[in-house]
Amino acid sequence: MTETVRRKPAYRRWWFWLLVLALAWLVTGFGLVPLYLASAIPERVQQYLGWTADTGDVSFNPFTFTLTAEDVKAKDGEGAPVFEAGAVTLNLGFLQLIRGSLNAQQLTLDNPFLRVDLLGDGRTNLVKDWREHGATGSNEGDRSSVQWMLGEGVVNGGRLQLRRLPAGDDNEPHTLTLEALGLTVTDVATTDQDKAGSYSLQAVMGEQVLESEGTLSLSPVWSNGRLSLDNVSADTLRAWLGDHLPWSVKSGRLTFETAYQFAHDNQGIALATRDGQLSATRLELADHEQPDQVLASADTLAMQGVAFNLDGPELVISAVTGESLHLDAVVSRDGTLNLTRSLRGSGETSSEGDSGDGRGLRWSVGRLDINKSTIAWLDERPESAVRLALQNVELSLGAMTEQLEEAITYQARGELEQGGTVSANGQFTLAPLTFEGGLNLDQLMLAPFNGYLREVSELEVLEGRLNLSGNIDIDVQDDPLTGTFSGRGSISQFDGRLPDEDDSILAWRELRLDPIEYNFSPARLELGTVTLSEPELGVVQYPHQPLNLVRFLGPASGEPAGSADSEAEGAPPLIFRLRQLDLANGEVRYTDHTPRPSFTSRLHDLEASVSGLSNITPQQGRFSLRGTLDDSGDFRADGTIATLGTDGRSEINATLEELSMPALNSYFGFYLGYRVDSGKLSGEGRYELQGTQLDATNHLVLERLELGEAVQSDAEITAPVRLGLALLRDEDNRVSLEIPVSGDLADPEFSLGPVMMRTLRASLVKAAMSPFNLLGSIADLGDYSPEELGGVAFLAGETTLVMGEYTKMESVAKALEAREEIVLTIRGVALESVDRPALEARLGDDESLPDNALESLASQRGTSLKSLLVEEYGVADGQIFLREPEVRPGEGGEGPVTIEFELESR
Template identity: 30%
Template sequence: MPSRSSGSVICQVILTCIVFALRDFRRWDVPQSVTSLREPGAVAQDNRTQPKRKWPRWVGLALALLILIYSAFGFLVVPWWLERQLPEQAQRHLGWQTQTRDISANPFTLSVTVTGFSATDSAGEVVARAEKFHLNVSFLQLFLAQIGIDEFLLDEPYLRLEIGPEGNLNILADWRNNSPQAADAGQSKGGDSGSGENGPGESSEGSSGAFPLVIENAQITAGKILLRDRRGETTQEFQISPIAFDLSGVATFENSGDAGRYYLSATLGDDQKLIWQGDISLMPFRSSGDFELQNLAADALWHFVGRDTPYDWRQGRIDYKSNYQFSDTEQLQLDDGELSIRNSEVFISATSNDQPALQVDQLEAQGLSFDLSRMRLQVGSISAADWSLLLRRAEDGTLNWAADAEDDGSEGDESDSGSDNDETSFSWQVEQVALESGVLNWRDRALSEPAEIQLDQIELELTDLTGDPDSPVGIALQVTGSDKGTGQLNGEFTLSPFTLESSVQLSDVSLANYQAYLNEAVNLELAAGTLDFDGTVSLDDQKPKLTGSIEGTLSADAVQTQLVELESPFLSWTSLRLNPLRVQLEPLTVDIPEIRWTGPEFTYVRLPDGKNSVSRVTADDEEGETASAETETAGADGDGNDTVGFALRIQRLGLESAAIVIDDRSIEGGFQTRIHNLSGELLALGNQKPQRAEVRLEGDVAEQGSLVLEGTIGALGQNDTSVLDLVGDNIAIPPLTPYVARYLGYKVESGRLALDLDYTIVGDQLDGSNDVVLHDFRLGENVDSPQAVDAPVQLGLALLRDRSGTISVELPVNGSLSDPSFNFSEVILSTFSGLVARAATAPFSLLGNLVNIGGSDEDLGNTGFAPGSAELPAKENEELQALTEALNERPAISLQFRGVSAPDWDGPALVLAERGVSLPAEGLGPLIDKLESLLVELEGESALESQVRARDTDAGPRRSSPEWAQTLLRQLVGEESPEPGALRQLAEDRAAAIERALVDNGIDPGRLSREAVRTSGEVEQGRVMVPLEPGSR
């Protein structure tokens, strides 16, 4: 407790004076009888001095009377008046009901004491309370024209503050509701409060005439504040208790004494404390000291400072301490600040009960300083450990941290529009930010299949952060994925304009984690694979374009992909290395000196619906994509450069141990084969004309086959020309049985295939020829197939097979590679089956081509005889010689024939032969000439003229009419007929003549087969035709 006040001293002085005055007054009133007993000299003396001593009695009496009145007023009137005025004023201005247990005043110590004070509002709830209020004013300070407070004590005060639903404070609301005139007056005075002419350095005495105030000692003990916030759906209550405040040695005027001291302590809840202490001087105003917050609950702080944000800081404890200096000239300075936040959890919205968006176990900030006059904030270091951040992208593409903040962005822009006009702009600097042991959870729901990616053990260090957006910031980032893949970034960046210069290292990054993003473009599943990158990244935002470059070694290892809907492998490889990868962003250029691709394996699946697996890789709308691709292709100009969005250059692409697996499920029984050990290189591959890549690849087909691909590839993605030559050898044919069975109706028993395919590809249009050679090709048992050719397949193959047992054919092929229904193998086999069918149905045309004899299939397939004759005409003999040569080229072909005769032609001709007349075999015209001349010779000109007249005038020219020849024969022989058996014998002789001629020309008799003669042969152009039928041996 402080020392005795000046009022107490004055009170003692006054009481002493009263005692002495009363003592003298009693002595002055001694009775006369007493004085008469004294000696005469003494009496005389008393009589002489008595008149001179009467005035002190009256002075003392007056003083005593004044003191009694003053005491009565101070001890009785003042408490009585306060007891009446306090309730009246509280009711008038606030609408409160007040009560006091006791009010006492001491006029000699100039003190007032109130005990048991309480005030209730209109709802009957206590709004303010104090166990004791004591005020002691200094008496001596009044003689110095000052108000001196020797002692101010407020014990156990209680105050209830309520914030209403509209943000109004209960005390202010009670004031406005109960004294509107005072509120209006206060507002008008407040509006004129800044019109004074005094500068900030002038004293308060000169500016306002306020009475100087000196506070020697002021104390608040065991205080309590109940803060109730009714904003929001639920009412929140905050209790601050106990509150202790101590203030001493403070004056409102300049003095030569030391600055005053103050101490403030407040506790919120259980262990949340505020400690504020230091020195303070009011004239001039300045203060310095320490400020400390201990264990402050983050939700209590955030309830007031963050309620208008979409973020909810629900958990966390805050410690903060700092030195400060404050004055009316130097304004505010904070130094040596330290901030600590523990066990912090931040949610995106107050209604969210999901995982917190931000968790920080420990955050420390050291070296905090702030200078208000310079508007400058400096932070030595910020460190955080064991933190996690949740980033979400919603279905509409908005981020969880930015969705609600963007809604208020326009207001923020407007409010800050005048900041450029401030005399001093705000600046800040953070020397270092170190984040350790962090976790980032990324959840993307904007995809068709939500993605979840977690990055662990994030270590981030930023250096030299400032409010200057073009100041470089150092960055060092290290990340470990949930798959144990790691990433590192070291360099520096600026925010505006955005620039980045850094080295980047990625190691063992699992590609499967990014499956959901791959699904947006293709229907592939990344079953396995890792990504590695070691290089540099340089970016520079030259609005509106981002420039820069990326350069480094990129590799993807152990990659396995499969088609989602088919559950079938699609593409996999052991290693893919780009050494190096160079990307220039503006203009976009990709330059790769070398690509080494080891162990790639591509599985081509032909689906039952006829489409292929490649068409299933892209989006579901295949027709739309195909149309789009055709539009882009058609839109290219003559050079094709205008439609290519970037330049691609690959100097060398090397393949090692590549494989292609063909799996055809569209055919009954299925077909699988494998092209493997495929190695080689592509040189100068790109997408810019006139760049043309050279390609050479070698590999194996199935178990024993081989394959070589050579040629040139035009600019990728353009209507450029590619020329390729594919040579295959020793390819087993039996595995092709499903195709052969479909188109030929037979299984394959044996055979080997050799190919020489020459292709020209312009854009996506394929045009080429296929030289196909089948060695030892033999068919097995018959197979029912509705698509098989309706022709003697064995005969057709025999006709195609040369003397060495080899079938060599040239098959053209063309089509659009972008058409999902285009099947290369089906086109080849369909063409081949058509060739076999044509050979089987027109065998002699093929045989004639072997010996360079043109004409129709009938030229070699029939041997013509003159009517009634078995002698081979010279022309027919020549054709049999050519047929023999052709058959010798096709040793698998046998020949069947039978002798024939035509009774209508051969009968009359045999009768004429018996007369010694032979008919020509050169054709119908020479035959008719012979018959007409013979008729004129035997019967005269009139007989011929008679027949001519009898002939139908619409029958056409005589010389080309078989009916006219028949008429002449009947006229010449009349009713005569040949000997019985003559027609059969003629047929036999004709067959023998054909056989003899073939054997004489060198054909093996074992390949000839004579069948029974027939006497119902056909006649063409006046010749009796003996048909020849090839067969397979």
């Protein structure tokens, strides 16, 4: 009988349980796990991050351990979106999962969004939320219970939003959004590992492009690699680097490539870069406090060897090159330079050596080279601000740091926009602002510097070119400016005037100064030899005003240098020394607007020498000069010059020979009422000047002076000046005058020319009004006084002179012969009270006196005097004029009868 074999039940077969397990795995993997994960993911996100999460469809492949979640969204504790993804695909490692770690062999995110907030304490919102939720537990094991690693992570078309939250609650955060994000990450983990992972990142921000690759570790968080930023905007730079830059980036585009190191832990964020290359185009920088004011701009700017360390912070640049750079430099009234105002805070703080938080930026630049650039200079310290513009600037600077007191070497060259070139080399410091080195100015136009000049004079420069070479050492951080200059220079084709005058007051062809020694404060100027070629000086006298030279030598403000006010402010006067001045072919033009028409004169072909001039007592200078006055007069002068700016005594001896006097027509017409027909003027003068007080003696000789036609004059002159002139002449037809002059040169009413003319007029009037007082200088008067020669006495009723009167007439005749231009006028006179009784006494008893007897007597007396002078004493007939005879009443009955003479000029 066949034995029946009993089979095991299927449930006792291994394959059965394997099938059951497979079915359970499939049910669990495809059904239960997605259900679990759909609820567990939001729960775990809430547990470990404090976020509120939501997912769409969740699927899990139990064979490949691939998890896919669609439409994943998460919001932080404040309800703000923090993460989104269209799809999240995660391929897990089974063995590592069994060991207690989460191993994602591959993680793929499609179109994700992640918001990362950089908090004020150096953390990010992700780290903050993780530490506040996921890192909590009863022991260290709880803190590290969740560990994960990622073999490969891929982000396709994502967005990363970086927000930099300000310290204050009222300010808006700075936001940077990276779009079209492409990210690949390999071998990163939250556990310590021997080898760090790597990453590759590409993103765009509008027109800005970000590319980066390198290593990455999450435990602790650190990374190094290379980063490149292309076409970064000014808004981005202000938002993320504004607090670390001394200036605000107003506009421009920047491209930057660098190697970097980054770390983040409980100590904060550490960031360092090296081997950076930076280029900027159309860059504009502004002051943080005045963001609308552009301080500097550049068409192109490049930096090589850039290194930055956030721990400091510290910025190192090996070299900077720029083209078409423009600087707007402004020196304010307090002496502050706008370009260094932002640097002062960082420099002063860093110099203390404190490495803690809150320290200013430490920086260094190895070299700077600029070309094809411009510098606009505005100095607001002078009363009239000075504006200058340098173009085609070439500048090279040596190493510089935030230690602003350290010296920086420089080489510079530029062209003044108005004309001329400037070149310099040496070293300088930024704070305090100092310059030291060689300076060369070639054909530099002086007109733009009028603001500086008007601090010491009202002179306005119209033309002038400066050549200057030497060494300069100045310090401009405080007022007053200090420093020295030593060199030589020249000023050519100079022309300057006062603001309200049309003609130049000072001009020359060339002025050479060699050597020049100048100290800024206390101000001291020492000149060696000064050579002045073809100078022209225009001196103008206005009615009731001082000479224009007073304004030329004083500041535009009207306050003279060294005044009490300026000394009270602690500003010492300029110390000045001049060893030698040689002047050749000069000209001085003098215009006096007091007379009408104005008087003009010029001293030309002037040669002069001055030595030992100074304003330091007891220094006394000497001078000598020679020139031609108005094409005819030979003028010479020499003497001593007192210490400048003091009340010391200056002495001048002057000589003038044979000046043609028609040149003085304006003066003669205005003060005497006559033009000059001919004549020459010579004279000698001695002038003593103490302060502004002048005391002078002048000996003038008027040779063959002849007055011409009468002209209208403002001076009311009734005396016969022609007669006075004739009486003042000597036998050689000369008039000699001693004219003392004294007055205050600072007095607007005082002018040397008018004073001398008024003195001449007074002498002529005096002579004309008392003509016989001068006869003694003309002829021998014998025993007669000038008063006695003024008339002659007749016997009563007769034409016979009183005894002794004939001798008097002889003296008068001699005077007339000596002065042919003098005319004697005679009026025959008869006195009713004297001559009538005498005539009647000679009549018989039956005779009576004719009616015209007295008229006839008066006429005969005049005629007899003329006949006596002409026929007996030889006086020219043309010098004697008879007037209409006159009968006068007379007083008393006794004689004699006197006829008075009158002198006139032809």
